[in-house]
Amino acid sequence: MEHVEVDMAGAEGTPDNNETELEDMQKRLKEMEDESAALREMQAKVESQMASTQDPGSAAATQANREEADSRSVFVGNVDYSCTPEEVHQHFQPCGTVNRVTIRTDKFGQPKGYAYVEFLETEAVQEALLLNDSELHGRHLKVTAKRTNVPGMKQYRPRRPNPYMRASSPIAAPYLYSPYGYGKVPRFRMPMRYSPYF
Template structure:
């Protein structure tokens, strides 16, 4: 008789546990529906990016901004945006100075200067090879990046193969068996000598 009571109590515990799991599953499903609705709302707000007309408008806006900007190369690593702005102040009104950095925050050595008026770009190009912090700046008009267009980079020469391009038959890393510039040495084979 006691065994039957234990079985019934065990069934009640399992049923309660099953009900709790069903409640948690229902809560998780409701939460997932709410997240999907929020994501759809955000995508709707950001949907202008996927709209072809809006994408063309943003591309045209980017080209218009790039037509008012210059690329400045060979910028000293200790240069601040204020110093670059001051250097280009005579060309026109500087809207923004962007000094590119690595993911660690170290400057890459080049910058972009955006002006308010497009005529200032021609004035800025006259400052090519001017000095800032003792370095000659390389100034050119900023080009517009075209999405999906890759820049062709020719293959680098391999020091072990000369300037020949890689072929399907040549391994990527080819090392001479005895090291670079070494000639194989021929030695007498080692022999066992008990009296030596």
């Protein structure tokens, strides 16, 4: 039998190697702590900026700016789909100095058929309202003063009541539907069975 000796010192490594690895790990840990401190500082700066922009005073100021711009703007309806902002600009040029023309589009880039015209002077809005029912590209424009949207407020449209579902209705008094299956009351039909011949 042969006797095999294993060098345990070589397997564990020298003390110098362990010390250098420990120093490297401590350096990396220090760098990571510095980076995390820098990130915390940047996050605090961003949060303070966000808080200052959401300040109620600044929100009121932006709302006031929006209301002031809306007082110098008009809504133009029934705009032809092939009409360009330059043509709308030329059409409203006699009223006053046009600051901006916005033709609204859908998510595919197709015009929705209406536009907003913003003037530099408030007096130009009254002149622009005189162009109501004027013709551009063969269509009669509908010009009204632009209203200011209040954030969070949607226009409430109440639903029309169904006259056949009232309890006072003679048809729907004892039944929820017409007992004979015809008439103005909607019928509840059984779903059709699958037929392979259709």
